[in-house]
Amino acid sequence: xxxxxxxxxxxxxxxxxxxxxxxxxxxxxxxxxxxxxxxxxxxxxxxxxxxxxxxxxxxxxxxxxxxxxxxxxxxxxxxxxxxxxxxxxxxxxxxxxxxxxxxxxxxxxxxxxxxxxxxxxxxxxxxxxxxxxxxxxxxxxxxxxxxxxxxxxxxxxxxxxxxxxxxxxxxxxxxxxxxxxxxxxxxxxxxxxxxxxxxxxxxxxxxxxxxxxxxxxxxxxxxxxxxxxxxxxxxxxxxxxxxxxxxxxxxxxxxxxxx
Numbered sequence: 001x002x003x004x005x006x007x008x009x010x011x012x013x014x015x016x017x018x019x020x021x022x023x024x025x026x027x028x029x030x031x032x033x034x035x036x037x038x039x040x041x042x043x044x045x046x047x048x049x050x051x052x053x054x055x056x057x058x059x060x061x062x063x064x065x066x067x068x069x070x071x072x073x074x075x076x077x078x079x080x081x082x083x084x085x086x087x088x089x090x091x092x093x094x095x096x097x098x099x100x101x102x103x104x105x106x107x108x109x110x111x112x113x114x115x116x117x118x119x120x121x122x123x124x125x126x127x128x129x130x131x132x133x134x135x136x137x138x139x140x141x142x143x144x145x146x147x148x149x150x151x152x153x154x155x156x157x158x159x160x161x162x163x164x165x166x167x168x169x170x171x172x173x174x175x176x177x178x179x180x181x182x183x184x185x186x187x188x189x190x191x192x193x194x195x196x197x198x199x200x201x202x203x204x205x206x207x208x209x210x211x212x213x214x215x216x217x218x219x220x221x222x223x224x225x226x227x228x229x230x231x232x233x234x235x236x237x238x239x240x241x242x243x244x245x246x247x248x249x250x251x252x253x254x255x256x257x258x259x
Contacts, residue, residue: 003133006109006117009061010132013107013119014140016057017130020050020105021123024090032097042093047071051089054107058085065109068244070213078242083111086239088213092189101125102188108216113238118220120194129194129221137197137225150226150253153199158182159257162192162204175205175232175250179257193218196253197225204251205232211244228252 027046034044051071058067068079069087085107090096092103101124109117120129129148131137137148154160161181163172168184176184181203187195193215195201216239223229229237232248 006132017121020053086213086216104189106217115216115220118217131224151199190218193222197222202257206249
């Protein structure tokens, strides 16, 4: 796919993400209907409505590209596609149900194991991140669209890491020490990728966790903004695995986190 085509697809999805974000908030305000899935995780009518809106628009835009969504995926069928969509309609469903503000809406287009196009909506924070090519990552906020490039926002000498758990395991703490991290902030969902892309935070490390749809959109935004994304043992972080399971993860805003 050419950049012009990817840009067109991405920009046509922006309105859908704005609408889906507003519907997610409206459904929460009306009182969510919640069920427990087979894996014991919750799903709400908000998740399902957002999934419907995003999926329908993607089918309209790219009818011949398969879609893998957290809410409809059949884990018994192995993924063998070279080009496919990954959708996590609401990443951070527990946050969403609890009325918190770090849940995200996610869609990514994976081409040859790399997420190239990605959109991450953060409805409660009124932020929408998107990308369609390396060097082309953007944030829409307060009616303005600005390019983001991982430029450091923290004061020089202060290196702030993100974590998805209150008490990170020793393997993660030891990894963060290698980068002289001065403080650690807990944050939910794929929002972590986006605030590294914007330069607000510096680094995130995690053991094997979650599935490809949880990371792909944020990965695209961060990597296309200039972030370095690998596994903890410095291997490429790739998509298109038959079981969708994520390996370990290390995201750095730049090689030198003081720059």
